Structures are given as C-alpha cells and as structure tokens.
Amino acid sequence: MKTIADLNNSKVPIVIIDKKLDVLDNIVLFPKKVHLAEQKMAKIGLPKKNRIAK
Amino acid sequence: MLLEGSNVTGCFCSPVCKSKGKKPCCILKLIGNVEPEMKLPKYQLKAGQGLSSYEFISEGPKGLIVKRVQFTAINQEQVYNLAFGDKGLDNDEINDLAISNNGDSEKVLATVIAAVYAFCDKHPDIWIFATGSTNARTRLYRMGITKYLEEIRADFELYGEFNEEWEYFEAGKNYTSFLAKRKET
Numbered sequence: 001m002k003t004i005a006d007l008n009n010s011k012v013p014i015v016i017i018d019k020k021l022d023v024l025d026n027i028v029l030f031p032k033k034v035h036l037a038e039q040k041m042a043k044i045g046l047p048k049k050n051r052i053a054k
Numbered sequence: 055m056l057l058e059g060s061n062v063t064g065c066f067c068s069p070v071c072k073s074k075g076k077k078p079c080c081i082l083k084l085i086g087n088v089e090p091e092m093k094l095p096k097y098q099l100k101a102g103q104g105l106s107s108y109e110f111i112s113e114g115p116k117g118l119i120v121k122r123v124q125f126t127a128i129n130q131e132q133v134y135n136l137a138f139g140d141k142g143l144d145n146d147e148i149n150d151l152a153i154s155n156n157g158d159s160e161k162v163l164a165t166v167i168a169a170v171y172a173f174c175d176k177h178p179d180i181w182i183f184a185t186g187s188t189n190a191r192t193r194l195y196r197m198g199i200t201k202y203l204e205e206i207r208a209d210f211e212l213y214g215e216f217n218e219e220w221e222y223f224e225a226g227k228n229y230t231s232f233l234a235k236r237k238e239t
Contacts, residue, residue, distance in 0.1 A: 011168075011171050011209065012171045012172055012175045013096065013099055013168040013169075013171060013172055014098075014099075015099045015100065015101045015105065015108070015172050016098065016099070016100045016101070017100075017101060017102070017103055018100040018101065018102065018109070019102070019103065020102075021100060021101060021102035021107055021108075021109055022102040022103055022104065023102070024102055024107035024109075024122070024124065025102045025103075025104040025106050025107050028124075028126055029107070029122060029124045029126075029137065029139075030124060030126070030135070030137035030139065033135055033137040033185070033187070034126050034128055034135045034137070036185065037128050037133070037135035037183045037185070037231075038128045038129050038130070040183070040185075040215070040231060041128060041130045041133055041183060042129075042130065043218060044215065044218055044219065044220060045130075046130075046133070046181060046220070046233075047211075047213050047220040047233065048220075
C-alpha cells in the first residue's frame with residue numbers, strides 16, 4: 001500500500017473519480033483532432049521498431 | 055560555492071577552489087522553490103471511471119474556466135489522440151481554439167501532462183499522438199516540451215514529426231506533431 005509520502009512524490013497524479021464524467025468516455029470531444037491523428041498515423045505509421053529512444 | 059536552502063552543502067568550486075570544500079569560498083542562496091522543475095503546480099484532475107476523459111478548472115483573472123482533456127483511441131491499434139480545450143459555459147461543447155488568457159498556461163500544461171501520466175499508468179503500452187489546433191499552439195506545446203525535455207525523456211520515448219517522418223524529439227526543430235510512449239519501468 002502506498003503511503004501519503006509515496007503519493008506526494010509520485011509523478012502519477014491523484015485523480016478524483018467523478019461518475020458524472022463517465023458519459024464523456026462515450027463521446028468524442030475533439031472529432032476533428034481524432035480525424036487528423038488518424039490521417040497522419042495512416043500516412044506515417046509508428047516509429048521504426050529498431051530505434052531505441054534516448 | 056555553498057548552496058543554502060537546499061539539502062546540498064559544501065563547496066562546489068573544486069578543483070578551481072583552493073578551500074577544497076573545508077571553507078566555502080562563495081555562497082549562493084537558493085530563493086524560492088528548490089523542488090525539481092517538473093513538480094510544477096497543477097490543478098486537481100477529475101476523471102470518469104474509464105480514466106480517458108479528464109476535467110479540471112483553471113483559475114485566473116478571467117475567472118474559472120472548465121477544461122477537458124480526452125484520450126481517444128484512433129483507428130490504429132495502440133494509438134490514442136490527446137486533445138484538450140475549454141468547455142462551453144452553457145453547454146458541453148468543447149472549444150480547442152479558445153485563447154483563455156487566464157495567466158496560468160504553465161499550470162494548465164502541467165495538468166495536461168499529469169493527465170498523460172495518469173492515463174499511461176493505466177495503459178502503459180499505448181502511444182499518445184498530439185498536435186496543436188493551430189500552428190501557434192503547436193509551437194507553444196513544442197516550447198513547453200522543450201522546457202522539460204530532460205524530465206520527459208526520463209519517463210517517455212518522445213518523437214516529433216518532421217517532413218512526415220518520426221524522429222527523436224530535439225530542441226529547436228519545428229515539429230508539427232508529437233508521439234510519446236511511457237518507457238518500460
């Protein structure tokens with residue numbers, strides 16, 4: 001179990017779960033951006049697998 | 055040189071300094087926050103149970119502005135689009151072109167990055183794609199990323215799109231979009 005100190009030092013933030021926001025998970029809030037991302041990724045693809053990030 | 059106000063003590067001018075740490079030759083007082091820079095102030099995040107849509111409230115001279123962040127799966131496996139914008143005052147519509155000028159752009163960006171950490175904590179193997187709604191905004195994100203590049207690289211594989219190819223993100227290049235993945239721990 002994490003201590004309060006662990007939580008405070010973690011880069012993963014504390015997130016309040018609000019069930020009222022569940023509805024947003026089923027809606028695309030930024031359809032134009034998603035379309036653009038799909039176009040770009042279809043064209044470029046993912047980075048080459050043999051690359052190792054610095 | 056002696057650092058005061060932090061947990062670092064001793065002379066750091068060696069080997070130039072003849073005191074060899076016994077008697078500090080100079081003193082630098084650190085004023086203000088001495089925490090790592092990535093520990094920027096952030097707004098409290100709220101999310102639905104799926105942890106893919108987040109909301110927080112920006113506070114500044116223009117008042118309270120509700121902001122939403124969403125990670126949306128695209129038609130390529132393991133890739134999610136990251137987008138955020140302002141929620142409308144009277145409706146649920148989101149405006150990702152709004153210029154809030156609420157004087158808290160760094161805090162907003164830090165909060166969005168916090169949402170990235172939260173989302174990647176749940177989905178460690180996914181890629182996150184992001185771009186600005188305008189060239190100016192993409193430039194703003196690029197500057198924000200560059201400012202904390204070392205810290206980001208410690209936790210993420212980070213690429214920038216240049217001439218329709220992904221390359222390792224480097225400061226000073228005009229990338230038009232970004233792709234990141236949490237490094238394996």
